[in-house]
Amino acid sequence: GENVEQHPSTLSVQEGDSAVIKCTYSDSASNYFPWYKQELGKGPQLIIDIRSNVGEKKDQRIAVTLNKTAKHFSLHITETQPEDSAVYFCAAKKLSNMLTFGGGTRLMVKP
Amino acid sequence: GAGVSQTPSNKVTEKGKYVELRCDPISGHTALYWYRQSLGQGPEFLIYFQGTGAADDSGLPNDRFFAVRPEGSVSTLKIQRTERGDSAVYLCASSTGTLTSEQFFGPGTRLTVL
Numbered sequence: 531g532e533n534v535e536q537h538p539s540t541l542s543v544q545e546g547d548s549a550v551i552k553c554t555y556s557d558s559a560s561n562y563f564p565w566y567k568q569e570l571g572k573g574p575q576l577i578i579d580i581r582s583n584v585g586e587k588k589d590q591r592i593a594v595t596l597n598k599t600a601k602h603f604s605l606h607i608t609e610t611q612p613e614d615s616a617v618y619f620c621a622a623k624k625l626s627n628m629l630t631f632g633g634g635t636r637l638m639v640k641p
Numbered sequence: 642g643a644g645v646s647q648t649p650s651n652k653v654t655e656k657g658k659y660v661e662l663r664c665d666p667i668s669g670h671t672a673l674y675w676y677r678q679s680l681g682q683g684p685e686f687l688i689y690f691q692g693t694g695a696a697d698d699s700g701l702p703n704d705r706f707f708a709v710r711p712e713g714s715v716s717t718l719k720i721q722r723t724e725r726g727d728s729a730v731y732l733c734a735s736s737t738g739t740l741t742s743e744q745f746f747g748p749g750t751r752l753t754v755l
Contacts, residue, residue, distance in 0.1 A: 536683075564743070573645070573732055573746030574684065619683050626697060627672060627736070629744060631683030 532557040534622050536632025543610050544640050551635045553620035554602040560622040563596060563603050564629070568617045577618075578605070610639045643667070645747035647733050653753045654723055662718040662750045666735030673716050674744060675708055676732040684732055690716060691738060723754045 533556040543549050555563075561582040566574035580587045580594045580603065587594050591610075596603040607614055617636050621629040646665040654660050666673050672691055676684035686700040690710045698708075705723075710716040720727055730751050734744040 534683075566746075571748070573734075573748045575746070576743050579743070621683075627674070627689050627691075627738075628686040628697060628700065629674075629676075629684075630686070634681070634683050 532560060532622055532624065532630040534620060534630050534632040536620050536635055538635060539633065540636045540638070542638045542640065545610060545612060547610055549605075549607045549610050549614070549637055549639075551605045551618055551620070551637075552602060553604070553622075553632050554600075555622040555630075556601065557622070557624060558598075558601065559624045560630075561625070562623040563594070564621050564623075565592075565594060565605050566619045566621065566631075568619060568634075574619060607637075610637075612639050612641050615639045645733055645735050645745055647731075647747040647750050649750060650748065651751045651753075653755065655755050656723060656725060658723050658754075660720050660723060660752065662720075662731050662752070664716045664718070664733030664735075664747060666714065666716070666733070667745055668714075670735035670737055670745075671713070672736045672738035672742075672744075673710060674734040674736075675716070675718050676734065678730045678732055678749070680729075687718070687731075720752075723752075725754050728752055728754045 564579035568574045593606045620632040675687040678684045689697040693713045705721045708718045730749040732749045734746045736742040
């Protein structure tokens with residue numbers, strides 16, 4: 531089955547700096563890669579996603595890049611703010627509807 | 642509009658007891674998913690419904706776990722003879738059902754087995 535690895539497990543940045551989280555996946559058939567933000571006591575919330583026919587996608591301060599050959603994708607957050615502090619999860623999906631999640635990255639943005 | 646809701650938000654039970662966890666998906670969403678999230682880990686897939694039928698139950702860990710969605714809307718996850726290792730947050734998500742449609746997650750039910 532699919533295996534998704536996520537790094538780093540924790541990331542601490544100063545407010546205004548950029549944050550980068552990286553994920554690798556094992557199954558070349560995966561074609562959909564969402565990123566979720568999870569705040570304490572809440573369910574994951576989709577912040578951005580990318581499909582396998584696209585190499586990069588940007589939405590304001592958030593961008594995701596995908597390298598299908600290397601089977602890795604990354605989340606980039608620019609101009610970080612304290613409210614960006616949360617746990618971020620990458621995920622991958624094939625034709626089936628199940629998502630396979632990475633282990634999560636705890637992002638801490640220090641004011 | 643209303644999102645995915647789950648009840649109860651917290652459930653404490655004793656080892657060996659039976660529990661039911663409920664999920665109300667977004668109205669009109671045909672696909673419904675159950676995931677389990679252990680502390681400090683990412684969610685793990687349990688089961689996926691398309692309408693009333695379980696399209697993929699490959700993530701259910703053993704036969705103590707069962708889920709139903711009799712009318713294609715509300716779903717119930719049932720756990721028999723609970724074990725301490727079942728303690729986790731159980732997340733429900735729903736989507737429109739197309740292959741790359743967004744899955745919207747509920748807040749989860751935190752299950753603690755004493």
